[in-house]
Amino acid sequence: MPASQTRRTILLAALALVASALLLVVLLRAAPAAQAAQAPAAAAAPSGAERWLHVKVDSTDDRDERVRVNVPLSLARTVLNSVQHGKLDHGVVHIDHIHMDDVDVRGIVKALKSAQDGEYVTVEKHDCTVHVSKQSGMLLIHVTDHGAAKHDRADADQSEHPRRHQNVDVRVPLEVADALFSGSSDELNVGAALDLLARHEKIELVSVKDGEQTVHIWMDTKTTQD
Amino acid sequence: MIGKILLGATMATAVVMKDGVIEVNVQEKRPDGSHVHLYLPGTVATWGVHLAPERRIAEHLRGKQQDLAIAHLALRELEKIPGADLVQVDSPREHVNVAIRNGSLVVDVDDPGETVHVRMPIRAARKVIEDLQADAGGPST
Numbered sequence: 593m594p595a596s597q598t599r600r601t602i603l604l605a606a607l608a609l610v611a612s613a614l615l616l617v618v619l620l621r622a623a624p625a626a627q628a629a630q631a632p633a634a635a636a637a638p639s640g641a642e643r644w645l646h647v648k649v650d651s652t653d654d655r656d657e658r659v660r661v662n663v664p665l666s667l668a669r670t671v672l673n674s675v676q677h678g679k680l681d682h683g684v685v686h687i688d689h690i691h692m693d694d695v696d697v698r699g700i701v702k703a704l705k706s707a708q709d710g711e712y713v714t715v716e717k718h719d720c721t722v723h724v725s726k727q728s729g730m731l732l733i734h735v736t737d738h739g740a741a742k743h744d745r746a747d748a749d750q751s752e753h754p755r756r757h758q759n760v761d762v763r764v765p766l767e768v769a770d771a772l773f774s775g776s777s778d779e780l781n782v783g784a785a786l787d788l789l790a791r792h793e794k795i796e797l798v799s800v801k802d803g804e805q806t807v808h809i810w811m812d813t814k815t816t817q818d
Numbered sequence: 819m820i821g822k823i824l825l826g827a828t829m830a831t832a833v834v835m836k837d838g839v840i841e842v843n844v845q846e847k848r849p850d851g852s853h854v855h856l857y858l859p860g861t862v863a864t865w866g867v868h869l870a871p872e873r874r875i876a877e878h879l880r881g882k883q884q885d886l887a888i889a890h891l892a893l894r895e896l897e898k899i900p901g902a903d904l905v906q907v908d909s910p911r912e913h914v915n916v917a918i919r920n921g922s923l924v925v926d927v928d929d930p931g932e933t934v935h936v937r938m939p940i941r942a943a944r945k946v947i948e949d950l951q952a953d954a955g956g957p958s959t
Contacts, residue, residue, distance in 0.1 A: 644902075660906040667895040674888050815902035 641813045642666060643790050648817055653804040660817055669786045683783020684775055698773040704731060705766045731769050735760040739802075758802040765792060837861045838922060838939030846932045860942030867949040879954035886951045893944040896923065 643665040651657040673683040680686075704712065704726050713724035723734040737758040771784040789795070793813060800807040837860030844854045867875070879886065896918060905916040912929035921941060927934040 642898075656910055658906070658908040660903065662902055662904055664895065664899060664902075666898075667892060670891050670895050671888055674884075674891055676884065815899070 642815075643793075643811055643813060644815055645811050646809065646817050648806075648808040650806045651804060662815060662817065665786060665790050665811065669783065669790070672786065673783045683781065683786075685780040685782055687778055687780060698777065701731070701766065701769045701773055705770055726766065729766055731762075731764045731766050733760075733762040733764075756803040758800065761796075761799040763796050763798075765789070765795070837864070837942040837945065839937070840939065840942065841935065841937040843935040844932060845934075847930065851932070860939040860945075863942050864945050864949055867946055867953065872953050875950065875953040876955060879950060883951070883954055886947055886954060890944060890947045890951065893940055893947060897921065897940045897944065 645661075645663045645665055645668060647659070647661040647663075649657070649659040669683075672680075676682055707726060709725075709727050711723060711725040713722065715722040719738050721736045721738070723732075725732045725734075735758075737760070739756050739758060765788070768785045768788045771788045772780055772782065774784055775781045789811065792811065794811065796808075796810045798807065798809040840858040840860055840863060842854065842856050842858075844852075846852050899918045901917070901919055903915060903917045905914065907914040912927070914928075915924075915926040917924045917926075918940070919937075922937045922939045923943065924938075925934070925936045
C-alpha cells in the first residue's frame with residue numbers, strides 16, 4: 593500500500609473516531625434530557641432547594657378559564673431587585689401614604705409581632721366581616737364579603753351584576769410583613785419581604801373564593817402545582 | 819469523500835451543540851392557511867446581531883441598558899431551571915403554555931386562528947442579549 597494511501601486511511605479513521613466520539617457525547621447528553629422531558633421535575637425538591645411561587649386561578653363562569661403560573665422565587669427576587677423604574681427602586685416600592693383610613697398598618701404589625709397568639713381585630717358590618725389574628729408567627733386575615741346575600745334582595749335582583757359572596761384568606765409570616773414595612777413610612781420593602789419569605793419551605797399565602805372564581809397563591813419547593 | 823462528510827457532520831453537530839436549536843412552527847387553521855416550520859441553530863441568532871450595523875443597534879438600544887441587564891439576569895435565572903411549566907392558560911377557545919424544557923424556553927399557543935410553537939434555547943437568547951449589551955455600550959451583567 594502506498595504511503596499516501598496509508599496516510600489517507602489513517603486520516604479517515606481518525607475523523608471517523610472523532611465523529612463517533614461526538615455522536616456518543618450527543619447521545620449521552622440527550623438521554624438524561626429525554627428522561628427529564630418525560631418527567632419534568634414533578635417531584636418535590638429537597639430541603640434548601642429553589643422556592644416556587646404558584647398562582648392558580650379557576651373561573652367557573654362563562655369564560656371557563658384556568659390559569660396556572662409557577663415562578664421561581666429567585667427569579668422574582670433577582671428581577672425585582674434590579675429594576676429601577678417609576679415607583680419601584682431595586683426591590684423598594686415608593687408609595688405616597690401607608691395609612692389606610694388612618695390605620696397605622698406599620699404600627700399594628702410591630703405590635704402584633706411581640707403579641708401573643710389570638711384574634712386581635714374583628715370588624716362586623718352588614719355586608720362584610722374581617723378577622724385579623726396571629727397564630728404561630730403568622731398574620732392571618734380572613735375577610736368574608738357577604739355581598740348580595742345580606743343586601744336588600746330587591747336591590748340585588750335589580751342589579752345587572754349582583755355582588756357575590758366572597759371569602760378571602762391571607763396568611764403572611766409576621767417577619768415578612770415586618771420586613772415589608774421595614775423602610776421609611778412612604779415605602780414598601782418588597783425585596784426584603786421576599787428574602788424572608790424564601791426562608792419558608794411551604795406556605796399558603798392567599799386564597800380567594802367566590803361563586804365564579806377561585807384564586808390560590810402559595811409557595812413551596814415543587815416546580816409543579818400537583 | 820467520507821472524511822469530508824464526516825468532518826462536515828462533525829462541524830454541524832458542534833454548531834448545533836454549542837447553542838441548541840431554535841424551532842418555529844406556525845400553522846394557520848383556515849383551509850388555505852400557511853404552515854411555517856423551521857429549525858435554526860441557536861448560533862444563527864448571535865450571528866444576526868454581529869451582522870447588523872453596530873451604529874444602528876446602538877441607536878435603537880440607547881437608554882435600554884437597564885432593560886437588557888434585567889433580561890440578562892432573568893435569562894441567567896431561567897437557565898438554572900431544569901424543566902417547568904411557567905404559565906398555562908386554558909379556556910374553551912385557547913391554550914397558552916410557556917415552559918422551560920431542556921434549557922429552552924418553549925411557547926405554545928393554540929387558538930381558533932392558528933397554532934404556534936416556538937422553542938428558543940435560553941443560552942442562545944442570553945448570548946444575544948450579551949452581544950446587544952456590548953453593542954449598546956452597557957456593562958455586561
